[in-house]
Amino acid sequence: MELKEILKTVDHTLLKQTATWEQIRQICDDGVTYGCASVCIPPSYVAQAADYLGGRLPVCTVIGFPNGYNPTAVKVFEAKTCAEAGADELDMVVNLGWVKSGKFNLVENEIRAICHETGRLVKVIIETCLLTDNEKKRLCDVVSRSGAAFIKTSTGFSTGGATLDDIRLMRQYVAPHVKVKAAGGIADLKDAEAFLAAGADRLGTSRIVAAAKALG
Numbered sequence: 284m285e286l287k288e289i290l291k292t293v294d295h296t297l298l299k300q301t302a303t304w305e306q307i308r309q310i311c312d313d314g315v316t317y318g319c320a321s322v323c324i325p326p327s328y329v330a331q332a333a334d335y336l337g338g339r340l341p342v343c344t345v346i347g348f349p350n351g352y353n354p355t356a357v358k359v360f361e362a363k364t365c366a367e368a369g370a371d372e373l374d375m376v377v378n379l380g381w382v383k384s385g386k387f388n389l390v391e392n393e394i395r396a397i398c399h400e401t402g403r404l405v406k407v408i409i410e411t412c413l414l415t416d417n418e419k420k421r422l423c424d425v426v427s428r429s430g431a432a433f434i435k436t437s438t439g440f441s442t443g444g445a446t447l448d449d450i451r452l453m454r455q456y457v458a459p460h461v462k463v464k465a466a467g468g469i470a471d472l473k474d475a476e477a478f479l480a481a482g483a484d485r486l487g488t489s490r491i492v493a494a495a496k497a498l499g
Contacts, residue, residue: 284476284479286472286495286498287318289475289476289486290318290319290491290495292320292475292483292484292486293320293475293485293486293488293491293492294319294321294322294323294343294372294464294466294485294488295310295313295314295317295321295322295323295488295489295491295492296310296322296323296324296466296487296488296489297310297322297323297324297489298323298324298325298345298348298439302324304328304331307322307324307325307331307332308335310492311332311340313492313496314492315336315340317492317495319340319492320341320485321340321341321342322336322340322341322342322343323343323344323345323372323374323487324342324343324344325344325345326344326345326346326361326364326365329342329344329365330368330369332369333368333369333370334369341371341372342369342370342371342372343370343371343372343373343374344365344370344372344373344374345373345374345375345376345408345438346358346362346365346373346376346397347375347376347378348374348376348408348440349376349438349439349440349441350376350379351375351376351377351378351379352378352379355389355392355393355396358375358397359396359400362375362397362400362401362403363400363401365401366401366402366403370403371403371404372404372406373397373401373403373405373406374405374406374408374435374464374487375397375405375406375407375408376410376438377390377393377407377408377409377410377422378390378393379410379413379414382409382414382418382421382422383418387421387425390425391425391429394407394425394426394429394430394431395430398429398430399430404433405430405432405433406431406432406464406485407426407429407434407435408435408436408437408438409422409426409434409435409436410436410437410441411436411437411443411445411446412441412442412443412444416452419449419452419453420452420456422434423453423457423461424456426461427458427460427461431461432461433464433484433485434462434464435463435464435465435466435485435487436449436450436453436464436465436466436467437465437466437467438466439466439467439468439487441467443467443468444466444467444468444469445465445466445467445468445469447477447478447481449465450463450465450483451481453482454481454482462484462485463482463484463485464483464484464485464486464487465478465483465486465487466488467487469486469488469491471490471491471494472491472494
């Protein structure tokens with residue numbers, strides 16, 4: 284697979300707590316230069332990044348990140364605030380306590396609310412490393428009905444990231460109209476190709492642009 288085709292699938296990501304505007308600006312520049320799908324950044328930088336990019340690249344941010352247990356009203360407010368500030372895409376974390384309690388109707392209603400209130404492309408982070416296979420399958424069904432565009436493996440802030448087995452499971456059980464995003468632990472170009480071959484449509488990582496830079 285050609286490098287430029289891989290880069291088109293990358294949400295070039297910087298979500299560490301200590302990220303500065305200078306670092307965010309650099310990944311914006313790199314995202315444009317290398318033809319990435321978006322830059323994925325903390326909510327507090329959305330307005331500045333959107334103004335800086337001026338439409339040259341979609342801005343993605345995170346909602347309820349990284350734990351997902353904020354009240355729905357808080358998540359919706361955060362999502363609307365980010366959308367109004369210029370976010371094109373929203374990666375939201377589900378309430379894993381609800382998942383573990385079998386309250387999938389509440390999970391679905393929350394996703395629907397964020398989709399409805401913002402009108403933005405929504406990716407639903409289910410944190411696969413904390414779930415059983417049955418819970419993953421149930422969430423594939425929930426996301427398929429919710430109006431979200433993507434189901435996403437991981438925040439990168441928990442006990443593990445994306446695995447090829449999880450991508451294959453999600454691709455099998457999610458509806459055809461829902462895309463799959465792999466995030467967390469995608470180390471290099473070989474990894475990227477493997478995740479895309481397994482069924483991922485997007486990759487959340489900073490390492491693929493770094494690999495492209497290393498190749499000159």
